Amino acid sequence: MSANALYTDLSGYYDLMCADINYPAQSNGVRRLHQLFGNQGRRHLDLACGTGPHIRHFIDSGYDSCGLDINQPMLDRARQRCPEALFTRQDMASFEFDHPFDLISCFLYSIHYSAGIDKLEACIKRAHNALTQNGVFCFNAVDKNRINNNLYVSHTTEHDDSSFTFRSGWHYCGQGDQQSLKLSIAKTTLEVTESWQDEHAMVALGFDDFDRLLRRYFDVHIFEHDYEKIIPWDGVSGNALFVCVKT
Structure with missing residues (x-):
């Protein structure tokens, strides 16, 4: 199969593939981080939103949410799940909207789908430009x-x-x-x-590389990969949550 064949051709199985993911805990965890570090705004964008399960929880919590993904079958399912949200087929490295956001999320390690370091930095820069003052960009990552x-x-x-x-x-x-x-x-x-x-x-990046890249644009906080507790990253574990504040 080609590099993205399973994701494309078996999009109907995507929710089954992710059936063990605790979407409420992940969504609520990022919402808490946004409340602690953000500007209290409610405009939300989810990058690589897939079929929209995270967006469903943000909407139910009072956010005005949008989602983007490169995969049209995923977006079709997301629209069925969240008819009140705006979904658009765009690349994370080049997305554009006509209004800013207070929170941008990227779950399930999808930040790594950037095709190389240059594309990753383009995504980070786009997120920075799309945020309001004191807006938050939050994602999880793995240390190569x-x-x-x-x-x-x-x-x-x-x-x-x-x-x-x-x-x-x-x-x-x-x-x-x-x-x-x-x-x-x-x-x-x-x-x-x-x-x-x-x-x-x-x-692939190490967390030191992520930190250096992000600090060109954001005030960066790194936490343990635990959506139910807010614990600073211990410097050892290979998974972490990045909370990036536009100051």
Whole structure:
């Protein structure tokens, strides 16, 4: 399959793939961080919004939300989930809106979908320009230097008389600015199993690199990857939440 084939062709399975994600906790966690560090505004943009589950929770919490994604089938599903939100097909590195935002979020490590360091910085710059004063850009990231290539996460769920097993893991070769997210789906129906494999190329940075890049534009705070607690990053763990304030 091509680099984005699974994401595109199996978009109907995306919500099943993410069935173990605690969307309320993630959305509420970022909302709390915005309340602590932001300007109390309610205009929200979600980058790489997928089928819109995070946006649903932000709207229900009183935000005026928009979402963007490069994948039209994902956006079609997002519009069904959140008909009151504005969704647009745009690239994170070149997006434009005719009004500013108070909060820009990017969940599920999607910041890494930037095609190289230059594209990542373009995304960061776009986010900065799109925010109001004291607006917040919040995302989660993985440190390339702390990736364990042998570590995978998986879950199994039932749907339409079939059993689905989803498996994903990071891979980094140890040098350069490219890492990959390896994905697989196994679908079993009446004891017959079909399998799909895919690998998404993603930009790779260490957290020191992220921090240096972000500080050109933002006041940066790094926290442990825990949406239910606000704990400063310990400098060791390989996953973190970045809270970037436009000052």
